[in-house]
Amino acid sequence: MSDDYPSLLRSERMSLVQLFVPTEVAHDTVHELGELGDVQFKDLNPSVNPFQRSFVGEIRRIDDMARRTRFFDAQIEKEKDVVPVRPLYECAPLLTVGPRSAQTVDELDTTLSQYESKLTTLNESYQTLSERTRELTEARHVLRETAVFFDKAHTQTTNIRSSFDDSATPLLTSHDDREGGYSSGSFDLEFVAGTIERSRVPTFERVLWRVLRGNLYMNHTDIAEPFIDPSTNAETRKNVFIIFAHGDVVLAKIRKVAESMGATIFPIDANADKRADALREVENRLEDLQTVLYNTGIGRRSELVKIGESLRVWQDVVKKEKLIYETLNLFNYDVRRKTLIAEAWVPTRDLTKIQLALRHATEESGTSVPPILHELQTSKTPPTFHRTNKFTEGFQAIMDSYGISAYQEINPGLFAITTFPFLFAVMFGDIGHGFIILIAAVYMILREKAMAKQDNGEIIGQFFYGRYIILMMGLFSIYTGFLYNDLFSKTLHLFHSGWTFPDNSTRGVYTGHTYPFGLDPAWHGATNALVFTNSYKMKMSIVLGVIHMTFALCLQVPNHFRFKRKSDIYTNFIPQMLFLQSIFGYLVLCILYKWSVDWTKSPVSPPSLLNMLITMFLEPGKVDPEKQLYPGQGFVQTVLLGIAGVCVPWLLISKPYLAWREMHKTTGAGYVTLGNGEETAIARHSTDETLEGEEEGNGRAIAEGDEEHEGHDFGDVVIHQIIHTIEFCLGCISHTASYLRLWALSLAHAQLSEVLWSMTLDGRTDPKSIGGWIGLGIMGFMWLNLTIGILCLMEGLSAFLHALRLHWVEGNSKHFEGGGYPFAPLSFAGEGSKEA
Amino acid sequence: MASLFPIFLVLAITLGLMSASFLFVRKGPNQAVIRTSLMLTFAVCYLTWMVTYLAQLHPLMVPTFSAPPAHTA
Numbered sequence: 001m002s003d004d005y006p007s008l009l010r011s012e013r014m015s016l017v018q019l020f021v022p023t024e025v026a027h028d029t030v031h032e033l034g035e036l037g038d039v040q041f042k043d044l045n046p047s048v049n050p051f052q053r054s055f056v057g058e059i060r061r062i063d064d065m066a067r068r069t070r071f072f073d074a075q076i077e078k079e080k081d082v083v084p085v086r087p088l089y090e091c092a093p094l095l096t097v098g099p100r101s102a103q104t105v106d107e108l109d110t111t112l113s114q115y116e117s118k119l120t121t122l123n124e125s126y127q128t129l130s131e132r133t134r135e136l137t138e139a140r141h142v143l144r145e146t147a148v149f150f151d152k153a154h155t156q157t158t159n160i161r162s163s164f165d166d167s168a169t170p171l172l173t174s175h176d177d178r179e180g181g182y183s184s185g186s187f188d189l190e191f192v193a194g195t196i197e198r199s200r201v202p203t204f205e206r207v208l209w210r211v212l213r214g215n216l217y218m219n220h221t222d223i224a225e226p227f228i229d230p231s232t233n234a235e236t237r238k239n240v241f242i243i244f245a246h247g248d249v250v251l252a253k254i255r256k257v258a259e260s261m262g263a264t265i266f267p268i269d270a271n272a273d274k275r276a277d278a279l280r281e282v283e284n285r286l287e288d289l290q291t292v293l294y295n296t297g298i299g300r301r302s303e304l305v306k307i308g309e310s311l312r313v314w315q316d317v318v319k320k321e322k323l324i325y326e327t328l329n330l331f332n333y334d335v336r337r338k339t340l341i342a343e344a345w346v347p348t349r350d351l352t353k354i355q356l357a358l359r360h361a362t363e364e365s366g367t368s369v370p371p372i373l374h375e376l377q378t379s380k381t382p383p384t385f386h387r388t389n390k391f392t393e394g395f396q397a398i399m400d401s402y403g404i405s406a407y408q409e410i411n412p413g414l415f416a417i418t419t420f421p422f423l424f425a426v427m428f429g430d431i432g433h434g435f436i437i438l439i440a441a442v443y444m445i446l447r448e449k450a451m452a453k454q455d456n457g458e459i460i461g462q463f464f465y466g467r468y469i470i471l472m473m474g475l476f477s478i479y480t481g482f483l484y485n486d487l488f489s490k491t492l493h494l495f496h497s498g499w500t501f502p503d504n505s506t507r508g509v510y511t512g513h514t515y516p517f518g519l520d521p522a523w524h525g526a527t528n529a530l531v532f533t534n535s536y537k538m539k540m541s542i543v544l545g546v547i548h549m550t551f552a553l554c555l556q557v558p559n560h561f562r563f564k565r566k567s568d569i570y571t572n573f574i575p576q577m578l579f580l581q582s583i584f585g586y587l588v589l590c591i592l593y594k595w596s597v598d599w600t601k602s603p604v605s606p607p608s609l610l611n612m613l614i615t616m617f618l619e620p621g622k623v624d625p626e627k628q629l630y631p632g633q634g635f636v637q638t639v640l641l642g643i644a645g646v647c648v649p650w651l652l653i654s655k656p657y658l659a660w661r662e663m664h665k666t667t668g669a670g671y672v673t674l675g676n677g678e679e680t681a682i683a684r685h686s687t688d689e690t691l692e693g694e695e696e697g698n699g700r701a702i703a704e705g706d707e708e709h710e711g712h713d714f715g716d717v718v719i720h721q722i723i724h725t726i727e728f729c730l731g732c733i734s735h736t737a738s739y740l741r742l743w744a745l746s747l748a749h750a751q752l753s754e755v756l757w758s759m760t761l762d763g764r765t766d767p768k769s770i771g772g773w774i775g776l777g778i779m780g781f782m783w784l785n786l787t788i789g790i791l792c793l794m795e796g797l798s799a800f801l802h803a804l805r806l807h808w809v810e811g812n813s814k815h816f817e818g819g820g821y822p823f824a825p826l827s828f829a830g831e832g833s834k835e836a
Numbered sequence: 837m838a839s840l841f842p843i844f845l846v847l848a849i850t851l852g853l854m855s856a857s858f859l860f861v862r863k864g865p866n867q868a869v870i871r872t873s874l875m876l877t878f879a880v881c882y883l884t885w886m887v888t889y890l891a892q893l894h895p896l897m898v899p900t901f902s903a904p905p906a907h908t909a
Contacts, residue, residue, distance in 0.1 A: 004863070005863065005864060005867060005868075006865060007867075007868035008868055008869055009868055009872075387865075389865075391869075392869060414872055415872060415876065418872070418876035418877050418880065419876065480884065483888050498895075499898070501901075501905055506903065506904055506905075507899075507901075508899040508900070510898065512838055513838060514838040516842070516889070517885065517888075517889075518888055519888065520892055523899050525905065526899035527901060527902055529899065531897065532897055535891075536888070536891040540884070540887045540891070543887055544883065544884075595890040595891055595893060596890060596893065597894065598894045599896060
């Protein structure tokens with residue numbers, strides 16, 4: 001593969017670069033690099049407290065601005081009528097680079113604080129006005145209800161007068177005198193009027209009764225409308241009460257009790273005219289308040305609309321600035337020379353692009369001093385970077401979920417682009433269902449641009465992210481659907497069948513002509529169809545499984561070459577390959593051979609392969625001539641068994657032996673193994689110790705083979721090899737059996753499809769009456785829904801999961817090393833991730 | 837008529853297609869992906885077709901029905 005272009009076969013070659021950035025151009029440089037999204041900065045101040053870093057002040061200011069934008073967002077959310085917020089791509093951009101950038105940010109800061117203070121004052125005044133409105137509404141109710149009381153009492157005066165002679169006792173006599181005026185000063189009844197919460201009324205009455213020993217008369221009515229508290233939006237229901245009593249002490253007690261129970265007391269005049277005046281005044285003030293409230297609301301709304309026009313661009317600027325300053329905090333600040341020193345990982349291929357970006361940043365900022373980029377030699381493990389496009393990123397993501405590849409090892413994601421949809425299709429094979437998921441994928445791909453902009457929600461978002469995976473899955477499923485000859489549980493008769501049924505017999509006769517593509521349609525509906533297809537699919541699963549595992553095993557070899565451990569080919573790869581092939585490769589060959597033999601012309605009846613394999617192990621060398629697959633089988637099988645037997649100790653011992661020999665060579669020559677191999681790394685400009693701690697994945701010293709010897713512990717090698725041997729040998733057997741899931745899921749899928757058909761549309765496809773048509777319609781609708789819901793979605797997800805497992809466990813265990821850390825560049829697109 | 841010949845013929849065709857995709861995919865940022873995908877696709881499609889064909893070449897059992905099947909071959 002050429003070196004001019006990046007390849008997904010291995011992760012990209014990365015370089016550690018050092019940037020010397022003059023302070024004036026620092027902000028713009030980071031901005032430019034962030035837009036590029038290709039540089040991962042290292043933290044050069046890991047021991048420094050976040051509060052002690054150089055750019056803490058700027059970050060604090062940006063945080064304030066961020067808080068204000070969040071406040072605006074919340075206020076806009078709270079508005080009942082939707083305030084239009086202009087989306088980012090329609091907003092006028094704010095220039096934050098160049099000579100005027102500092103000014104722009106300052107202006108933004110002042111603008112934001114101005115808006116904030118305006119909004120807060122508006123909110124506060126709105127609050128106070130609402131309070132006043134509420135009080136006045138209560139007062140109005142009180143005035144109205146007390147008017148009712150007094151009128152009522154007025155009409156009842158005569159009754160009461162007649163029952164009691166003592167003018168002192170009846171409380172209601174007073175109203176007559178009250179009509180005349182309050183100024184009489186003689187025996188008149190005073191009252192207290194106000195409002196109280198409805199729930200407190202009975203308690204209130206009881207307390208008053210006890211305190212005043214019954215020397216009161218209380219009346220209360222409900223206020224119909226509830227009062228809404230503007231800040232909490234809670235509703236409270238209140239009642240108007242009026243209490244008639246006599247004597248200052250009593251009245252004082254009533255007032256105290258009322259206040260303690262949270263009632264509001266209003267001064268009400270006994271005189272009806274004065275009450276009417278008061279009522280009128282209250283109404284006028286209420287009207288005024290309503291107008292002011294309305295105007296405040298309008299003013300607030302207009303402010304919010306103005307904010308909404310630019311809110312998104314402000315948030316974008318704030319986010320970017322915060323990222324820039326956080327990144328600047330990672331740099332080493334050389335105060336004397338007024339430069340910042342940065343270290344970063346950069347794909348080697350992109351070095352020129354970075355240089356251009358730096359030059360561009362210098363031009364934009366208007367200074368003449370460009371930042372200097374300088375490559376460093378290092379033994380640290382670089383991050384793993386697979387350059388993906390919109391097609392490959394889905395496949396790479398699902399393989400990365402198992403583990404990030406080690407730096408420059410063979411990337412399983414490249415092959416998964418084909419093998420994953422293929423193994424999915426083997427389990428999902430149905431032309432119709434494949435077509436359905438293909439349409440779904442094509443739809444999402446055609447609407448790519450629109451769907452990428454909107455927020456699709458978690459579930460649809462996941463499906464959208466994997467749209468190209470679904471596309472490939474659909475295409476392969478249609479192909480395997482043709483092979484399984486399954487179209488919504490029906491078969492296609494594309495060619496002449498290989499079976500005839502002469503004289504209306506129930507048993508087929510083989511014509512000698514094999515159906516050229518796929519499963520013969522004659523099997524459809526046969527009572528022993530499953531017996532045949534099971535045998536076929538199980539054997540196919542084993543064949544595909546062994547081939548997949550062999551392929552994955554071979555991927556080891558390029559890794560051994562790249563990481564300069566050619567001996568591993570002889571100690572690991574060859575024994576593993578021989579072991580796998582001598583048992584399971586042999587099984588596959590036997591399967592294919594048995595199929596290719598015309599057993600009707602053979603003197604021997606076809607032997608069972610399963611028994612053959614078992615007796616190969618239990619009784620090596622002994623093959624019953626009645627049950628032999630081919631002459632000389634006994635000898636061949638003994639040889640193969642011998643090879644497999646030799647491979648186990650070969651795999652177990654040879655690598656530790658080589659390591660032991662190396663160790664003796666180095667100790668014999670007078671070298672002493674050092675405790676920590678990292679300290680002998682080549683001297684660099686930046687300090688090693690500080691960087692060591694935060695570096696992830698540096699345990700893989702295999703990447704730079706020269707330093708291996710010092711760090712190696714012989715015991716580690718032995719243990720690792722023991723585990724590896726056991727895992728591989730047992731894994732061979734279990735993984736081969738694991739591939740039978742390819743058969744199991746395709747069987748389940750076919751059966752579900754058939755059952756669905758037979759339970760819904762079977763027999764209804766030729767309606768003979770209106771009822772028949774209605775039945776067809778209903779059942780057809782059900783069939784379609786269940787096809788999509790169960791067969792496509794549920795079975796699809798299931799097959800997806802199992803295909804993925806096959807890749808992760810059976811495939812990756814044969815070659816994958818993992819342990820890398822992903823390349824996480826500073827990028828303003830998306831969430832803008834920071835470095836590890 | 838059923839023989840192993842089609843298997844070898846289609847194998848030759850598949851190998852031809854695989855070599856063609858290896859040799860003739862133009863250089864570019866996606867060369868590795870296109871090449872690998874095409875070659876693997878041809879290989880796996882051949883494998884599955886071959887297994888299906890081989891399984892039916894010399895069948896060991898015949899399809900039996902409970903009632904004579906209505907369809908024609």
